[in-house]
Amino acid sequence: MIPDPATPPFAISEGLIPYAAALDAMAARAAAIRDGTAGQVVWMLEHPPTYTAGTSARREDLTDARFPIHEAGRGGQWTYHGPGQRTAYVMLDLNRTHGxxxxxxxxxxxxxxEEWLIRALDRFNIRGERRDGRVGIWVRHPRTxxxxxxxxxxxxxxxxxxWHGVALNVEPDLSHYAGIVPCGISDAGVTSLHDLGxxxxxxxxxxxxxxxxSEVFGEVQAAEAA
Structure with a gap:
């Protein structure tokens, strides 16, 4: 399921990968990394429209179950995944130093x-920022x-x-977020590169x-298996 990295450690899948299949593939790869039979990888993909629940998700924050729902097993609350969003699943052996x-x-x-995302956004002249008490990367929206x-x-x-990782909004349908309270935060919006022009x-x-x-994590080779 996870392709071989084209630019180590990055492996990019074409098309839309079902969320359940991605969970199975991540779990298998994480186990293989622990066992020394597979290398570290950053798996970049897109999902079909999906709502995922983290370990802190509250049922009342699912307001319109218009898309399939999955228990993610990661930290956090409700998140949307869908076309136009670059999801990057980061599978690293954190027994080692990485940059x-x-x-x-x-x-x-x-x-x-967080720093990785901030530096990537900076390449588009977008100032991504952390917010105290709020997970993820935020911007000050120019219209609102x-x-x-x-x-x-x-x-x-x-x-x-x-395993699991990050999701950067490139060009998703932002109306799809209306079915959840993203990350349990009701007093802030969501945006994307395209929404920001x-x-x-x-x-x-x-x-x-x-x-x-590499500015944050250094050079990570894909094939590190013993």
Whole structure:
């Protein structure tokens, strides 16, 4: 299911990958990384329209179950995945140092994912920011003047191997978010590159993510199996 990386450690899938199939593939790859039989990978893909529930999701925050629902097993609350959104599942052995990310340091790892997204957005002249008490990457929306989330983040660790990851809104249908309270936050919006007037292609978004990666996580080789 997870293709071989074309630009280590990045593997990019074409088409829409069902969420359940992606969960199975991630779990298998994480186990293989722990066992030393597969290399680390950042799997980049798109899903069909899907609502996913993290371990803190509240049922009342699902307001319109118009799309399939999946228990994700990651941290966080409700999230939407769909076409036009670049989802990147990051499977790393966190027993090792990765650039600025120290081994076995969950906070440093999450901070690294945030910094990766911020640096990728900077390549489009978008100022992505953290917000105290709010997960993900945010921008000040030029039309509303309020906060809007442009990228989501949710992680899971299995014996210090990471899976799940981040989702960057490139050109999704933002009306699809209306069926949930994203991440349990009702007083802020969602946005995308296209909504902000940056008409980037998915390939251009991928190029920005790939270019920003080594600035935070260093060089990660795909084939590290023993």
């Amino acid at each position: 600025a990310v120290r081994p076995r340091d969950v906070k440093a790892y999450v901070t690294g994912l 003047g309020g906060d809007a989330k442009i990228a989501a983040l949710g992680v899971r660790l299995s014996r210090w191997v990471s 940056i008409l980037a292609t998915m390939e251009e978004a991928d190029a920005a993510l790939i270019a920003a990666w």
